[in-house]
Amino acid sequence: MSKVLVIGEHDGATLNPSTAKTVTCAAAVGEVxxxxxxxxxxxxxxxxxxxxxVARVLHVDSADNDKPLAAVQAPQIAExxxxxxxxxxxxxxxxxxxxxxxxxxLGVPQVSDLMEVIDERTFKRPIYAGNIVxxxxxxxxxxVVATVRTASxxxxxxxxxxxxxxxxxxxxxxxxxxxxxxxxxxxGERPDLQAAPVVVSGGRGVGSEEKFSVIYDFxxxxxxxxxxxxxxxxxxxxxxxxxxxxxxxxIAPDLxxxxxxxxxIQHLTGIKDAGTIVAINKDGEAPIFSVADFGIVGDLFEIVxxxxxxxx
Amino acid sequence: xxxxVGVKRVxxxxxxxxxxxxxxxxxTDGVKMSVNPFDEIAIEESLRLREQGVAxxxxxxxxxxSESQQQLRTALAMGxxxxxxxxxxxxxxxxEAARIFKQLVxxxxxxxxxxxxxxxxxxxxxxxxxxxxxxxxxxxxxxSNLTIADGKGTAVREVDAGLETIEFDLPAxxxxxxRLNEPRFVKMPDIMKAKRKPLDVTxxxxxxxxxxxxxxxxxxxxxAERQAGVMVDSVEALVEALKAKGVVQ
Ligand SMILES: Cc1cc2nc3c(=O)[nH]c(=O)nc-3n(C[C@H](O)[C@H](O)[C@H](O)COP(=O)(O)OP(=O)(O)OC[C@H]3O[C@@H](n4cnc5c(N)ncnc54)[C@H](O)[C@@H]3O)c2cc1C
Ligand SMILES: Nc1ncnc2c1ncn2[C@@H]1O[C@H](COP(=O)(O)O)[C@@H](O)[C@H]1O
Numbered sequence: 191m192s193k194v195l196v197i198g199e200h201d202g203a204t205l206n207p208s209t210a211k212t213v214t215c216a217a218a219v220g221e222v223x224x225x226x227x228x229x230x231x232x233x234x235x236x237x238x239x240x241x242x243x244v245a246r247v248l249h250v251d252s253a254d255n256d257k258p259l260a261a262v263q264a265p266q267i268a269e270x271x272x273x274x275x276x277x278x279x280x281x282x283x284x285x286x287x288x289x290x291x292x293x294x295x296l297g298v299p300q301v302s303d304l305m306e307v308i309d310e311r312t313f314k315r316p317i318y319a320g321n322i323v324x325x326x327x328x329x330x331x332x333x334v335v336a337t338v339r340t341a342s343x344x345x346x347x348x349x350x351x352x353x354x355x356x357x358x359x360x361x362x363x364x365x366x367x368x369x370x371x372x373x374x375x376x377x378g379e380r381p382d383l384q385a386a387p388v389v390v391s392g393g394r395g396v397g398s399e400e401k402f403s404v405i406y407d408f409x410x411x412x413x414x415x416x417x418x419x420x421x422x423x424x425x426x427x428x429x430x431x432x433x434x435x436x437x438x439x440x441i442a443p444d445l446x447x448x449x450x451x452x453x454x455i456q457h458l459t460g461i462k463d464a465g466t467i468v469a470i471n472k473d474g475e476a477p478i479f480s481v482a483d484f485g486i487v488g489d490l491f492e493i494v495x496x497x498x499x500x501x502x
Numbered sequence: 503x504x505x506x507v508g509v510k511r512v513x514x515x516x517x518x519x520x521x522x523x524x525x526x527x528x529x530t531d532g533v534k535m536s537v538n539p540f541d542e543i544a545i546e547e548s549l550r551l552r553e554q555g556v557a558x559x560x561x562x563x564x565x566x567x568s569e570s571q572q573q574l575r576t577a578l579a580m581g582x583x584x585x586x587x588x589x590x591x592x593x594x595x596x597x598e599a600a601r602i603f604k605q606l607v608x609x610x611x612x613x614x615x616x617x618x619x620x621x622x623x624x625x626x627x628x629x630x631x632x633x634x635x636x637x638x639x640x641x642x643x644x645x646s647n648l649t650i651a652d653g654k655g656t657a658v659r660e661v662d663a664g665l666e667t668i669e670f671d672l673p674a675x676x677x678x679x680x681r682l683n684e685p686r687f688v689k690m691p692d693i694m695k696a697k698r699k700p701l702d703v704t705x706x707x708x709x710x711x712x713x714x715x716x717x718x719x720x721x722x723x724x725x726a727e728r729q730a731g732v733m734v735d736s737v738e739a740l741v742e743a744l745k746a747k748g749v750v751q
């Protein structure tokens with residue numbers, strides 16, 4: 191039977207929702223062990239141990255693991271990997287940074303953005319910004335390393351009879367050549383873009399940083415997370431962590447509002463798995479309307495406040 | 503100090519990529535090819551480091567068929583000093599690309615390798631991290647701001663939670679994100695000049711690199727398409743429709 195090691199993502203205090211989604215995918219392959227690399231982190235391990243489908247948690251507690259540095263964690267993971275047939279991480283910036291480094295140390299290819307499990311070695315993944323889906327087979331007799339496209343999976347439920355938490359350590363030394371300095375977190379109090387059931391995104395059509403308040407106000411009124419197109423981020427209307435798309439976040443909310451966004455392929459690839467897409471655009475020919483479930487043509491500065499009043 | 507910069511030939515980002523007739527790959531005939539957009543940014547950053555006097559030489563590296571010379575010429579026209587093509591007609595996956603870069607790093611001894619954060623054809627986002635692992639050197643992925651001074655680098659990285667800053671020793675591998683810079687436009691006289699710059703072609707087979715275990719692509723298919731929905735002509739109608747579908751109360 192396959193044994194999957196899932197690398198848990200966390201911020202030092204709580205488990206990131208990407209972990210529960212990766213667990214769901216891993217459970218379709220085999221028995222799941224979650225590894226938590228942290229300095230301290232007993233609460234994070236307890237959270238992981240309560241996820242449906244998790245058989246065991248490995249806690250690698252060390253001062254070196256205080257911050258997630260790929261150069262520090264990859265050698266530890268490569269060592270633990272000896273007991274597993276598969277090593278999975280989330281396809282978030284955390285997993286994308288870390289997992290290829292693990293794969294290279296193991297001398298194996300990586301399956302990026304795994305979106306469907308066919309069998310233990312065969313998976314589907316998107317290429318060309320999601321324009322094509324490929325089925326790939328990982329080589330026999332080698333560890334399978336993958337990042338899991340979290341938008342393709344529901345989070346494993348929490349509250350399961352807790353799995354055992356065992357401490358683990360490795361002989362891997364901190365190479366010392368890479369040092370963490372700081373994290374400037376941008377979008378403070380609003381819901382997490384990657385986990386929120388409702389997302390409101392603004393594009394270049396919003397016009398300026400000041401006018402982006404129309405997006406924030408609407409989102410806050412309905413308890414939604416806020417996203418953006420690349421053009422809006424590039425123009426400085428909002429911070430980079432709000433970018434949705436091929437090179438930003440791939441999300442799957444139940445309801446997505448695209449406001450003043452034209453619908454470039456690189457943006458659409460980030461919202462393919464949304465439940466319902468609503469497009470608000472003054473150009474009736476905008477490509478966003480060809481994927482939207484509901485479209486309305488008009489000036490966003492008139493429509494959005496009205497919608498806010500009707501829905502709040 | 504030298505900089506090695508990755509230049510991959512890919513289908514232009516504006517092209518709507520399509521499956522070929524027998525679903526064994528994508529249509530490439532008559533399709534516009536370009537430098538991977540992230541690699542353009544990597545080239546630009548390398549040139550700026552040279553212009554600031556931090557770097558002395560920028561070497562563009564491509565792995566691919568002989569047509570990849572076109573993209574290397576673009577890099578030379580932008581200002582790279584010379585180019586190396588590792589020629590092969592076989593698709594090269596990220597781990598093999600990393601092994602090839604490793605061999606070039608051992609030969610050229612650059613202080614920095616600048617790569618794109620991902621190639622927009624396979625969307626793998628692996629080569630830089632794999633190269634850093636094979637070299638046992640630092641990696642600064644998804645970089646949107648880079649400073650090099652006193653044998654050290656400082657990178658601001660675009661991560662899901664915001665902007666993360668790390669510091670690292672050289673030599674190192676940097677992968678670049680879109681907001682690092684805006685690549686310069688190539689001017690006509692520079693295209694002429696680029697024709698005279700050295701472009702060294704080496705067959706991959708001559709490097710004696712063992713092909714690593716690879717993923718086998720067993721099928722290509724179109725993605726599940728979303729259906730276009732309905733247009734509504736008022737906010738009231740939109741709210742009604744959303745309520746009828748049960749997505750809002
Ligand atoms: C390698 C690469 C990666 C990329 N990655 C991403 C990515 O991850 N995410 C992403 O989003 N993009 C990405 N892009 C960029 C993408 O190609 C588009 O340029 C971008 O998505 C356009 O953003 P936009 O729709 O906000 O702007 P535009 O295309 O300029 O559209 C603005 C829209 O607003 C409408 N509008 C204007 N005023 C109003 C008004 N008052 N009321 C209503 N509507 C109005 C206009 O009709 C128009 O449709 C990438 C590009 C490249 C090359
Ligand atoms: N065949 C190649 N030729 C040149 N550079 C490459 C090649 N493959 C990968 N790279 C570099 O590695 C980056 C990431 O590629 P990937 O890991 O395939 O997403 C690219 O942006 C390039 O800088």
